[in-house]
Amino acid sequence: xxxxxxxxxxxxVIATVxxxxxxxxxxxxxxxxxxxxQEAAERADFLLDGxxxxxxxxxxxxxxxxxxxxxxxxxxxxxxxxxxEQRRGSFLGLVDRYWRSTGYEITAVNRSEANPAIYxxxxxxxxxxxxxxxxGQAFLEAATPCVRKSEVAEPATPANAPRPEWPxxxxxxxxxxxSSTDALPxxxxxxx
Amino acid sequence: MSTAMRRxxxxxxxxxxxxxxxxxxxxxxxxQVRDLGSGTAGVVLAVFATxxxxxxxxxxxxxxxxxxxxxxxxxxxxxxxxxxxxxxASSVPAALASAALLGAATAVIQxxxxxxxxxxxxxxxxxxxYAMQFFLQNLGLGIGGLVGGQIVDQGSPGTxxxxxxxxxxxxxxxxxxxxxARLSRPAPSGAxxxxxxxxxxxxxxxxxxAYMADCPELIGNLDGIPAAVRDRANRARLGDLIAELGRRDxxxxxxxxxxxxGIEAQLESGGHPPLFLLGIGNEGNGRAIVSFGxxxxxxxxxxxxxxxxxxLDEDFAHGDLKRAxxxxxxxxxxxxxxxxxxxxxxxxxPQGVGVMGTGAAESGGVxxxxxxxxxxxxxxxxxxxxxxxxxxxxxxxxxxxARHPGGIxxxxxxxxxxxxxxxxxxxxxxxxxKGHVFVGAAENDLVTKLPSPREVEAGTAGYLxxxxxxxxxxxxxxxxxxDDLWFGRDPASxxxxxxxxAVPDGPPVxxxxxxxxxxEYFERGNGISSGDxxxxxxxGKSDELxxxxxx
Numbered sequence: 001x002x003x004x005x006x007x008x009x010x011x012x013v014i015a016t017v018x019x020x021x022x023x024x025x026x027x028x029x030x031x032x033x034x035x036x037x038q039e040a041a042e043r044a045d046f047l048l049d050g051x052x053x054x055x056x057x058x059x060x061x062x063x064x065x066x067x068x069x070x071x072x073x074x075x076x077x078x079x080x081x082x083x084x085e086q087r088r089g090s091f092l093g094l095v096d097r098y099w100r101s102t103g104y105e106i107t108a109v110n111r112s113e114a115n116p117a118i119y120x121x122x123x124x125x126x127x128x129x130x131x132x133x134x135x136g137q138a139f140l141e142a143a144t145p146c147v148r149k150s151e152v153a154e155p156a157t158p159a160n161a162p163r164p165e166w167p168x169x170x171x172x173x174x175x176x177x178x179s180s181t182d183a184l185p186x187x188x189x190x191x192x
Numbered sequence: 193m194s195t196a197m198r199r200x201x202x203x204x205x206x207x208x209x210x211x212x213x214x215x216x217x218x219x220x221x222x223x224q225v226r227d228l229g230s231g232t233a234g235v236v237l238a239v240f241a242t243x244x245x246x247x248x249x250x251x252x253x254x255x256x257x258x259x260x261x262x263x264x265x266x267x268x269x270x271x272x273x274x275x276x277x278x279x280x281a282s283s284v285p286a287a288l289a290s291a292a293l294l295g296a297a298t299a300v301i302q303x304x305x306x307x308x309x310x311x312x313x314x315x316x317x318x319x320x321x322y323a324m325q326f327f328l329q330n331l332g333l334g335i336g337g338l339v340g341g342q343i344v345d346q347g348s349p350g351t352x353x354x355x356x357x358x359x360x361x362x363x364x365x366x367x368x369x370x371x372x373a374r375l376s377r378p379a380p381s382g383a384x385x386x387x388x389x390x391x392x393x394x395x396x397x398x399x400x401x402a403y404m405a406d407c408p409e410l411i412g413n414l415d416g417i418p419a420a421v422r423d424r425a426n427r428a429r430l431g432d433l434i435a436e437l438g439r440r441d442x443x444x445x446x447x448x449x450x451x452x453x454g455i456e457a458q459l460e461s462g463g464h465p466p467l468f469l470l471g472i473g474n475e476g477n478g479r480a481i482v483s484f485g486x487x488x489x490x491x492x493x494x495x496x497x498x499x500x501x502x503x504l505d506e507d508f509a510h511g512d513l514k515r516a517x518x519x520x521x522x523x524x525x526x527x528x529x530x531x532x533x534x535x536x537x538x539x540x541x542p543q544g545v546g547v548m549g550t551g552a553a554e555s556g557g558v559x560x561x562x563x564x565x566x567x568x569x570x571x572x573x574x575x576x577x578x579x580x581x582x583x584x585x586x587x588x589x590x591x592x593x594a595r596h597p598g599g600i601x602x603x604x605x606x607x608x609x610x611x612x613x614x615x616x617x618x619x620x621x622x623x624x625x626k627g628h629v630f631v632g633a634a635e636n637d638l639v640t641k642l643p644s645p646r647e648v649e650a651g652t653a654g655y656l657x658x659x660x661x662x663x664x665x666x667x668x669x670x671x672x673x674x675d676d677l678w679f680g681r682d683p684a685s686x687x688x689x690x691x692x693x694a695v696p697d698g699p700p701v702x703x704x705x706x707x708x709x710x711x712e713y714f715e716r717g718n719g720i721s722s723g724d725x726x727x728x729x730x731x732g733k734s735d736e737l738x739x740x741x742x743x
Binding site for chain 2 (some may be wrong): 023064065067068069070072075076106107108109110111112114115117118119127128129131133134135137141143165166167168
């Protein structure tokens with residue numbers, strides 16, 4: 001704030017610059033147009049595939065709704081395995097460790113017991129998120145950076161537990177580990 | 193032009209033509225052709241005008257009670273009778289009586305037609321409709337006069353009788369056209385949205401269909417009409433709007449067209465959650481109100497006001513709609529109850545920092561409140577959870593709305609992102625309690641760091657006097673606590689008292705386009721985390737909002 005005040009007389013210049021500032025998705029594509037929205041979506045799918053593969057034991061999952069803007073795409077995955085409250089921390093910890101080991105930067109966490117979440121950025125500008133929603137259901141999301149506009153196809157990777165994308169399918173798959181309500185040994189800790 | 197409007201304007205032409213046909217010749221007819229003398233002719237004209245004056249005050253009341261159509265039909269029938277009797281009048285009493293009847297009836301036709309114009313138009317189309325009415329009236333008068341002049345022959349009363357006979361026929365045709373207009377139940381004018389909801393519920397199905405067919409621009413944009421109905425009316429109208437713009441060939445039309453086509457594509461491809469088009473229009477920078485999810489059947493509804501630089505264009509159709517859809521999806525993950533997320537472009541957002549005053553926010557705030565009031569009226573639940581979201585200048589609009597007595601109708605939570613100030617200095621002044629005002633701001637977002645006008649003035653004066661040191665000193669004097677922005681206190685400051693949700697820093701300014709962090713709240717970098725923060729609030733789970741930097 002103080003720095004800006006120093007330049008108060010130059011505000012006219014800033015105002016001229018800012019008048020090009022828009023409100024909705026008006027980012028300038030990065031990457032000198034090497035990547036388009038379809039390619040970015042495929043990369044997002046790749047990041048999500050990797051994340052789900054890192055979860056052991058594996059979980060059942062289905063594709064969520066894809067949303068596209070002017071230059072960016074958001075891909076979603078819905079976990080169909082019932083994850084108990086007692087296993088929530090392990091799930092978070094697993095994904096957190098995988099993301100860090102892959103070199104993503106953890107950017108934020110939501111320190112809620114009912115709806116915990118972690119968010120990470122990849123070096124090439126993709127954002128990943130793991131959230132726990134209604135009744136402890138796990139959701140994954142990947143958002144692309146702003147790239148060249150193109151059509152975006154549905155994800156190529158087949159879901160291992162395909163469900164209709166809407167209304168949001170609630171978890172219907174039991175897993176001996178993830179759905180267990182037994183307390184874990186204290187050596188397992190959550191990322192939060 | 194809608195069917196009803198075409199009928200109305202046809203009615204205009206006919207009544208004007210009929211008048212033009214006869215009124216210029218009235219004096220000559222009475223004085224010489226019927227040989228009643230110039231004195232009588234003068235009195236006839238006076239009676240013609242006075243009868244109109246006497247009856248007009250009652251016209252409004254009659255239309256309020258019965259609607260303009262019955263009044264129009266009655267007036268047209270009486271005018272026909274008056275014209276015919278004038279054509280046959282050969283005595284002074286007959287001439288005077290006919291003049292009274294004709295004068296009063298033709299005068300009542302005018303306000304009835306104008307009322308129909310008001311019913312079947314919105315503020316944007318109304319001016320054009322009135323202009324058309326005026327044009328057609330004068331055209332009718334002129335042509336009527338010319339044609340009448342060809343027919344009459346001073347020596348032959350029969351030609352005048354023919355003239356009045358044709359005029360009477362015109363009025364009967366007008367009555368016939370009016371009878372085919374089915375809008376006989378008056379819509380309350382200038383009423384609250386709840387009144388419009390009751391009015392709509394009270395209409396018979398055939399009348400509802402008539403309104404949908406004849407006045408889609410009215411029904412589609414009227415706060416208080418159920419969402420599914422507005423959606424149907426606006427979808428029907430979208431094609432017309434696109435065709436209208438396609439006929440123009442200027443830059444603005446092309447931009448608008450791209451926006452409308454973008455919305456049309458999403459309507460056609462379906463997608464989830466389902467899209468409801470609650471408003472569409474060409475006035476100003478364009479109007480579009482798009483809901484993901486049905487706001488009438490949802491327990492949780494959010495309405496987001498976009499900001500600086502927004503207009504009805506392709507960026508809006510894809511960028512702002514993606515934001516609204518993302519919030520709907522995010523909130524739907526968090527609750528078992530239905531949600532709806534609305535992008536509300538119901539005002540003219542300023543297009544540049546240089547033109548950022550408070551006028552747009554004030555008028556936008558009024559429109560937004562009316563819209564929210566409509567949501568409350570049509571939502572099926574007694575007390576749905578409503579969240580008002582303002583982005584950038586939109587937050588100033590939300591602030592303006594919240595300052596009206598009673599606050600934003602139905603709003604339980606207010607979210608402000610990228611806010612340059614909201615016009616109040618304390619969160620509790622926004623009408624929802626300070627615990628229900630949430631603010632997100634990224635460090636790199638320059639817009640939230642615009643100095644207040646006072647600071648700028650003081651700083652500039654200081655600079656001119658004493659260089660950078662003077663500027664700093666003067667600016668500091670103008671904002672001692674360092675928390676004033678362009679529109680008042682920074683809502684992310686502690687003194688404002690709102691609940692701040694931390695978002696990771698956006699990319700540095702000018703590193704990737706102009707001020708990318710400003711529009712980054714729902715996009716890359718802070719996109720998902722801040723979008724999820726908003727989703728928690730919208731889903732009524734703000735207690736679980738505990739976003740922080742990782743350890």
